[in-house]
Amino acid sequence: MKYAALILLLAASTAVAGPKxxxxxxxxxxxxxxxxxxxxxxxxxxxxxxxxxxxVEHEQGLMLWDGGLPLEYAEADGPIARDGGSSNYxxxxxxxxxxxxxxxxxxxxxxxxxxHWDHAxxxxxxxxxxxIMQKAEWESATGPGGAFVETQYFDQLTEPGLRMIEGDHDVxxxxxxxxxxxPGHTPGHQALLVNLENYGPVLLSGDLYHFRANRTxxxxxxxxxxxxxxxxxxxxxxxxxxxxxxxxxxxxxKALADTLKKTPAFYx
Numbered sequence: 001m002k003y004a005a006l007i008l009l010l011a012a013s014t015a016v017a018g019p020k021x022x023x024x025x026x027x028x029x030x031x032x033x034x035x036x037x038x039x040x041x042x043x044x045x046x047x048x049x050x051x052x053x054x055x056v057e058h059e060q061g062l063m064l065w066d067g068g069l070p071l072e073y074a075e076a077d078g079p080i081a082r083d084g085g086s087s088n089y090x091x092x093x094x095x096x097x098x099x100x101x102x103x104x105x106x107x108x109x110x111x112x113x114x115x116h117w118d119h120a121x122x123x124x125x126x127x128x129x130x131x132i133m134q135k136a137e138w139e140s141a142t143g144p145g146g147a148f149v150e151t152q153y154f155d156q157l158t159e160p161g162l163r164m165i166e167g168d169h170d171v172x173x174x175x176x177x178x179x180x181x182x183p184g185h186t187p188g189h190q191a192l193l194v195n196l197e198n199y200g201p202v203l204l205s206g207d208l209y210h211f212r213a214n215r216t217x218x219x220x221x222x223x224x225x226x227x228x229x230x231x232x233x234x235x236x237x238x239x240x241x242x243x244x245x246x247x248x249x250x251x252x253x254k255a256l257a258d259t260l261k262k263t264p265a266f267y268x
């Protein structure tokens with residue numbers, strides 16, 4: 001019995017700590033209407049989209065998930081007008097990380113749900129990181145122009161410096177941080193599942209869903225590259241949520257974001 005107790009004590013003392021998840025405010029998008037999202041103005045009253053960045057702290061390194069709005073938006077004097085609305089960014093992700101004592105060079109891995117300007121607006125900042133990219137996303141974004149793809153925000157990334165993946169991917173090899181391939185919004189769209197020890201698993205949606213109404217109505221936005229593929233990805237992600245008991249965080253959901261702890265606080 002004494003030996004068994006000692007073994008349990010040693011196992012507990014050497015147990016691997018689970019990851020931590022930090023939430024950053026990386027801007028806001030204000031919409032005139034929601035037609036492009038295949039919703040009517042009567043189906044949702046939401047006109048503000050939160051733009052997040054996330055940092056995963058794992059014993060094997062730091063991983064940035066989604067880079068937020070472009071840095072120049074944080075340097076602008078007030079909101080920047082765009083077709084169909086405007087965007088505003090108070091404090092850049094670089095400055096927010098600096099407040100934690102973290103520089104871009106300290107980020108070991110960076111990954112983006114997709115390469116639209118509001119998720120990969122700072123992609124060039126992370127050229128020293130190992131950038132994990134779906135091959136389909138890279139080939140599409142660097143090919144003929146698509147909606148909301150602005151190559152100047154990731155043109156310093158080069159293919160030899162990318163870790164190209166095709167499909168689901170276990171980032172650290174221990175099941176704690178898993179990329180879930182969920183194409184349809186873009187050809188290489190992906191979500192992220194983070195297994196937190198105390199809070200429980202969290203699934204970060206990327207743009208699989210923009211609004212809660214897109215989820216409840218199973219309604220892909222009009223500008224998605226493939227509506228049928230989006231619906232298949234919705235089914236896949238919902239199955240992951242059911243199988244793992246994960247909490248879905250719709251990344252652009254401001255009502256949700258208002259309830260979340262922001263850095264330097266974290267979830268574990």
